[in-house]
Amino acid sequence: MIGDIFSLVEAHEEWRGKKCLNLIPSENVMSPSVRRLLSSDFAHRYTSRDKFYRGTRFTDEIEALGEKFACDVFDAETADLRPLSGHIADLVFIAGFAKPGDTLMCVSAENGGYPGIWKQGLPSFLQLKLVEFPFSRQEMNIKVEEAQEVICEIKPNLIIFGASLFLFPHPVRELVETAEQVDAKIGFDGSHVLGLIGGREFQNPLQEGADALFGSTHKTFFGPQGGIILARKEYGEVLRRKVFPAFVDNAHWNRIVALTLALVEMKEFGRAYARQVIRNAQTLAKALADYGFPVACQHLGFTRSHQVWLNYGDYKKGGNIASRLEKANIIADSGVRLGTCEVTRRGMREQEMMKIAEYIKRIVMDNEDVEKVKHDVERLLQDFQRVHYCFDTK
Numbered sequence: 001m002i003g004d005i006f007s008l009v010e011a012h013e014e015w016r017g018k019k020c021l022n023l024i025p026s027e028n029v030m031s032p033s034v035r036r037l038l039s040s041d042f043a044h045r046y047t048s049r050d051k052f053y054r055g056t057r058f059t060d061e062i063e064a065l066g067e068k069f070a071c072d073v074f075d076a077e078t079a080d081l082r083p084l085s086g087h088i089a090d091l092v093f094i095a096g097f098a099k100p101g102d103t104l105m106c107v108s109a110e111n112g113g114y115p116g117i118w119k120q121g122l123p124s125f126l127q128l129k130l131v132e133f134p135f136s137r138q139e140m141n142i143k144v145e146e147a148q149e150v151i152c153e154i155k156p157n158l159i160i161f162g163a164s165l166f167l168f169p170h171p172v173r174e175l176v177e178t179a180e181q182v183d184a185k186i187g188f189d190g191s192h193v194l195g196l197i198g199g200r201e202f203q204n205p206l207q208e209g210a211d212a213l214f215g216s217t218h219k220t221f222f223g224p225q226g227g228i229i230l231a232r233k234e235y236g237e238v239l240r241r242k243v244f245p246a247f248v249d250n251a252h253w254n255r256i257v258a259l260t261l262a263l264v265e266m267k268e269f270g271r272a273y274a275r276q277v278i279r280n281a282q283t284l285a286k287a288l289a290d291y292g293f294p295v296a297c298q299h300l301g302f303t304r305s306h307q308v309w310l311n312y313g314d315y316k317k318g319g320n321i322a323s324r325l326e327k328a329n330i331i332a333d334s335g336v337r338l339g340t341c342e343v344t345r346r347g348m349r350e351q352e353m354m355k356i357a358e359y360i361k362r363i364v365m366d367n368e369d370v371e372k373v374k375h376d377v378e379r380l381l382q383d384f385q386r387v388h389y390c391f392d393t394k
C-alpha cells in the first residue's frame with residue numbers, strides 16, 4: 001500500500017515532470033529552492049492574526065517580509081499572502097465588498113471569463129446579480145464605449161477585469177473614471193497574468209486605477225499553488241480584516257515562505273522571464289497559424305500574454321485534439337488554450353516554439369504515429385530539465 005503511493009508519485013514525476021511538454025497556461029514549475037521550502041517545518045505550523053497560537057516569531061517575520069516583497073513587485077500599498085488559492089482571493093474581494101442583491105460586472109464565462117465568478121460560481125452563492133461586459137469576440141476584449149454605457153445605466157457595485165482566456169490587456173484605464181462615477185469597486189483578477197504583471201510586461205492594474213489586484217500565484221507567476229491580494233491601502237485594509245477569520249484560518253505557512261522566495265525571484269528575473277513568455281507565445285501562435293491552425297486574433301498579432309488560443313468553436317472538438325496531443329506527451333486543455341509559461345521557465349525560446357508547433361501539426365494535421373512524435377518530444381525535453389529565471393544553478 002505504502003509502496004503504491006510512492007510509486008504513483010514517482011511515475012507522475014517521471015512523466016509530467018520530465019517527459020511531458022506542458023502547455024497548460026494555468027501551470028508552471030517552481031525553482032528547486034522554492035519547492036524545498038514547501039516541505040520546511042512551516043508546513044506543520046499554525047498561526048493567526050489574533051495571536052492565539054504561540055511560537056510564531058519566525059513565521060511573523062516571514063509574513064512581513066513576503067508582504068514587503070509583494071508590494072514592491074506589484075507596486076501595491078498592501079499585500080496579503082494568506083488566501084489559499086486564486087478562487088479564495090476572488091471570494092475575499094467579492095464578499096468583502098458586496099452584499100446580497102448587489103451587482104457584479106465581469107467577463108462572461110462564454111467569452112473566456114472565469115467560470116468561478118460567473119453563473120454557477122461565487123455570485124449565485126453570494127446572491128449577486130451578474131452583468132457581463134460587452135465583449136468583442138473579434139478583438140477578444142471588452143468593448144469600451146458600450147461598457148461605459150452599461151456601467152452608467154446599471155451602476156454595478158463591483159467590476160472585475162481579468163479572465164481565464166486572456167490574450168490582451170483589459171481597458172482598466174479607459175473604464176476607471178466611469179466606474180468611479182457610479183461608485184463601483186474595481187478589482188482585477190490577475191490569476192493568469194500575475195507573472196507578466198510582476199515582470200512588468202503586461203498592464204499594471206493598480207497603477208491604471210484598479211482598487212485591488214488578486215489571483216493565483218502559480219500560473220504565469222511561478223510560485224507554489226495559492227492566492228494573493230494586492231491593493232491600494234484603504235481597500236487592502238478592509239480586505240485584510242475579512243481574510244481572517246472569515247475566509248482563511250491557517251494560511252499554510254510553508255506555502256507563504258515558498259511564495260516569499262518566488263517573489264524575490266520575480267523581482268530579480270521577472271522581466272526577462274515575462275518578456276520571453278510573451279515572445280514565445282507570439283512565435284508559437286504564428287508558427288501554428290502558418291500551418292493553418294485556427295489561431296485567434298491574427299490581425300492583432302495573436303496575443304500579448306502567455307496564451308495562444310486555437311479556436312475550434314467547441315470543447316468537444318478541442319477535447320479530442322487535447323487527447324491526441326496527450327498521447328504524444330503534449331499536455332494542453334480542451335479550450336484549446338496553449339500556454340508558454342512552463343516551457344519558458346524550463347529555458348525554451350523561439351526555436352523550440354517552432355519545434356513545438358511542428359509536433360502539434362504532425363499529430364493534429366498529419367496524423368503521424370504518436371510514438372514517433374512522443375519520441376521527439378522526450379528528446380527535446382532532455383535539454384530542458386533545469387528551471388531557469390531563479391537563483392538555483394542546477
Ligand SMILES: Cc1ncc(COP(=O)(O)O)c(C=O)c1O
Pocket residue numbers: 026085086087088090113114116162163164189191192215216217226227
Ligand atoms: C481568472 C481565474 N481566476 C481564478 C482562478 C482560480 O484560481 P485557483 O485555481 O488558484 O483557485 C482561475 C483558475 O484557473 C482563473 O482562470
